[in-house]
Each structure stands twice: as structure tokens, then as C-alpha cells.
Amino acid sequence: DAGITQSPRHKVTETGTPVTLRCHQTENHRYMYWYRQDPGHGLRLIHYSYGVKDTDKGEVSDGYSVSRSKTEDFLLTLESATSSQTSVYFCAISDSGQGNQPQHFGDGTRLSIL
Amino acid sequence: AQKITQTQPGMFVQEKEAVTLDCTYDTSDPSYGLFWYKQPSSGEMIFLIYQGSYDQQNATEGRYSLNFQKARKSANLVISASQLGDSAMYFCAMREDFTGGGNKLTFGTGTQLKVEL
DSSP states (O other): OOOEEEEOSEEEEOTTOOEEEEEEESSOOSEEEEEEEETTTEEEEEEEEEETTEEEEOTTOTTEEEEEEETTEEEEEESSOOGGGOEEEEEEEESOSOTTOOOEEOOOEEEEEO | OOEEEOOOSEEEEETTOOEEEOOEEEOSOSSOEEEEEEEOTTOOOEEEEEEETTOSSOOEETTEEEEEETTTTEEEEEEOSOOGGGOEEEEEEEEEEOTTSSEEEEEOOOEEEEEEO
């Protein structure tokens, strides 16, 4: 299994509070991704990173920011959480830009915003 | 924009039978790739199989094969000899290349497969 650790695994918080999710990898992969999974939508890309300090927006980036100060860590921050951000969040990594390289996923973080 | 469509929300198959999960896609890029992932009830995402748009042969990985029909823009997953452990949600995803390299994936909504005795 790819060495990907997401923390926390579960979190319940209140509307308006800041939340940070962490993705840590031990594979030294260049590319890292954050997705959210909601019923009826599959997985949707929030932000991705193609190197330290190199990040860009995905399909559903509003309300989220990311940072990557080290190869192994990719942080996802909800500056002021809203109930619409209740979801399961997945981090993924991939090794190269080669098209056939799959993304490998962490086990997910279940986030509930009350 | 790329789009992936999985029209079967749920499927049932008997153990040891083969099953086909449908996936159609839409893209204007000549170079693309298609992935299938499995998500069991425990929640993790497991990579199953990949097909590139320029691959001459359909991809196979053990009991999984991909029925790739480029002209029809379909990339159906075939699971042979179904097992109870195959019960899971299955996602089709398409690769889009982006700035800086790496693979941005667009996912379908998934098909829930239930294998019965």
C-alpha cells in the first residue's frame, strides 16, 4: 500500500470555525491532490500540487486553500467551515506526469460541519 | 470540459458470473486515459486498471478487463468470475493533463455492485 496518511480520520466541528486536514506521504511523490466525495457526485478535485509551493485550483476550490511546504505534506484548510463542506475528503498522490500512472489514495477524512 | 457518465447506479450479479459496468466519456483531447477504481464499504479507493487512448489492445489485469471502444467513447469494465469480495462501488475516471504535469482525474458518479450467492 502507498504510504499515505490522512489526519484526522474523523472530525465534527461547527459552522464558521477553521479546519485543517493533513495529508502525509512517505513515497516522495511529486504530485498530491485533494478530492471531496459526495453522494451523486463521485470524487471532485479541490486543489492539487505539482511540487513544493506549487499548487493550483481544481473543480471545486471555492472556500478551500492549500499549502505544501514540504514534499511529504499537503494541507487543506477550510478558513470558515460551512455545512456544504460536510463531506469525505481524500488525498491522493502520484509519482510522475506519465499518463498511465494511477493516483493512490489515502483512507479519507470524514468531516461533519454542524 | 471532460465528462464521465456511469448510467448504472446499482447492479446485481451472481457469484462466478461475469458482469459489465458501463462507462462513457466525452473529451475533445486526442490524448487521454481512463482508470477504474474500486471502493469497498470500508471506504478506501483501490486502483484496478488503466487504458490509454492510444493503446492498441484492451487492458487486462487478472479478472478485470476493459472493453475499450474508442469510436463509441466507452470504456466498460468487465469483471469475470465474480466473487463476494467484488461487492463495492466502482468508479470510472478520465485523465486530463494539466499545468506542471500530473494527472487530473474526472470521476463518474459510480456503480454499486452487489455480488449474490
